Amino acid sequence: MATTLIRCGFVILIGIVCSTSIQAEFEWALRDGFPPPEILPREKAVELGRALFFDQRLSKNNNIACATCHRPELAYTDGLVKSSGSDGDRVSRNSMSLVNVAYNKTFGWADNTIHDLESQMHRPMFGNDPVEIGASTATLDRIIDDDNYRRLFANAFPDQHKPVNFNNIIAVIAAFEVTLISDSSPFDRWLLMDESPSTIAARGFHRFVSLGCSKCHAGLQLRIEGYFNTGVQSTDVGLMKVSGEEQDRGKFKVPSLRNISVTAPYMHNGALQTLEEVLDHYANGPNPELELQGFELTRAEREELLAFLQLLTDTRFLKLQQNSNPTN
Numbered sequence: 257m258a259t260t261l262i263r264c265g266f267v268i269l270i271g272i273v274c275s276t277s278i279q280a281e282f283e284w285a286l287r288d289g290f291p292p293p294e295i296l297p298r299e300k301a302v303e304l305g306r307a308l309f310f311d312q313r314l315s316k317n318n319n320i321a322c323a324t325c326h327r328p329e330l331a332y333t334d335g336l337v338k339s340s341g342s343d344g345d346r347v348s349r350n351s352m353s354l355v356n357v358a359y360n361k362t363f364g365w366a367d368n369t370i371h372d373l374e375s376q377m378h379r380p381m382f383g384n385d386p387v388e389i390g391a392s393t394a395t396l397d398r399i400i401d402d403d404n405y406r407r408l409f410a411n412a413f414p415d416q417h418k419p420v421n422f423n424n425i426i427a428v429i430a431a432f433e434v435t436l437i438s439d440s441s442p443f444d445r446w447l448l449m450d451e452s453p454s455t456i457a458a459r460g461f462h463r464f465v466s467l468g469c470s471k472c473h474a475g476l477q478l479r480i481e482g483y484f485n486t487g488v489q490s491t492d493v494g495l496m497k498v499s500g501e502e503q504d505r506g507k508f509k510v511p512s513l514r515n516i517s518v519t520a521p522y523m524h525n526g527a528l529q530t531l532e533e534v535l536d537h538y539a540n541g542p543n544p545e546l547e548l549q550g551f552e553l554t555r556a557e558r559e560e561l562l563a564f565l566q567l568l569t570d571t572r573f574l575k576l577q578q579n580s581n582p583t584n
Contacts, residue, residue, distance in 0.1 A: 293358035305432030316390025331515035337526030345386035373430035460564030
C-alpha cells in the first residue's frame with residue numbers, strides 16, 4: 257500500500273486517493289544535507305492532523321489528546337515515567353518521542369511488525385489494556401458535530417462523500433507527525449561547519465565514540481534500527497512478547513538521542529531519571545549484548561559527555577509555532 261500511495265504522490269495515508277490533484281504537498285523547510293522523508297504529506301492533511309493531535313475530544317472521557325503524552329516542548333514526550341490513559345490507568349511503557357519518526361522503519365518500543373504510523377496509532381487510539389485514547393463512536397460524533405472539522409475534512413478529502421471517519425483521522429494525524437522534523441541542533445550546525453562546538457563538547461563527542469555509544473546511536477538520527485537489552489531491570493519481556501523468541505527477552509528499540517536533554521525520564525520504563533543516571537548505568541557494565549565493557553569516568557570526562565549531549569537539543573524545533581496547538 258505504501259509504495260502505491262507514494263507513487264501517486266501521497267503519504268501512507270489511509271483514505272486519501274490518488275485522483276485528488278488539486279492539493280498541494282507539504283513544503284519541507286530542511287537544512288542543507290538533511291534528506292527529505294520519502295513520504296509526501298499533503299498540506300491540508302497536515303493542517304487537519306495538527307488540530308486533531310491537540311484535541312481532547314478524541315479521547316473516551318474528553319480529557320486527553322495525543323499531545324498530552326507527546327508535548328512539543330518536551331520533544332513530543334511527556335516527562336512522566338509512564339503516561340496515564342483516559343481512564344487514569346498507567347500505560348506499560350515510557351512515552352516515546354515523535355521527533356523524526358518520518359525516518360523510522362518500525363514504531364513503538366518493542367514491536368518489529370509495525371512499519372507505518374497508521375498501524376502504530378491503532379494501539380493508543382483503540383487499545384483497552386489499558387485504555388489510552390479510548391476512541392469510539394461517541395468520540396467520533398464529537399468531531400462530526402464540529403462545523404470547522406467538517407470543513408477541514410471536506411478540504412482534505414474532497415473526493416469522499418463522508419470524509420469524517422477514523423481511517424481519515426488516523427491518516428491526517430500521521431501526516432502531521434511526519435512533519436515533526438528536528439534538524440537544527442548545534443550538533444547539526446557543527447556537521448554543516450556553520451558553528452563550532454565548545455572544546456568540552458567536542459571532547460565529549462570523541463569520548464562518546466570511543467566508549468562505544470555510537471554503536472547504537474549513529475547517523476543523522478543518532479540511532480540505529482535495532483532492538484537490544486540494555487540491562488535495565490524490568491519485568492517487561494519487550495520484543496519477546498511479539499516474537500515469542502526467548503532471545504528477544506528484554507529487548508527494546510534503540511531511541512534517537514535527538515533532544516535527549518528534554519526527554520527524561522529515560523529507558524522504556526522511565527527507570528533512569530537523569531542523563532547522569534544513564535551514564536552511571538552504562539559505566540557500571542559490562543553489557544555483552546551492547547558490546548560495552550563498562551568504564552570509569554572522571555568528573556571532567558563526565559562533564560564532557562554531558563556537554564556533547566546538550567548539543568543535540570534543537571531549541572528552534574521545540575518552539576516552532578507551526579507545530580503548536582492551533583487553538584492557542
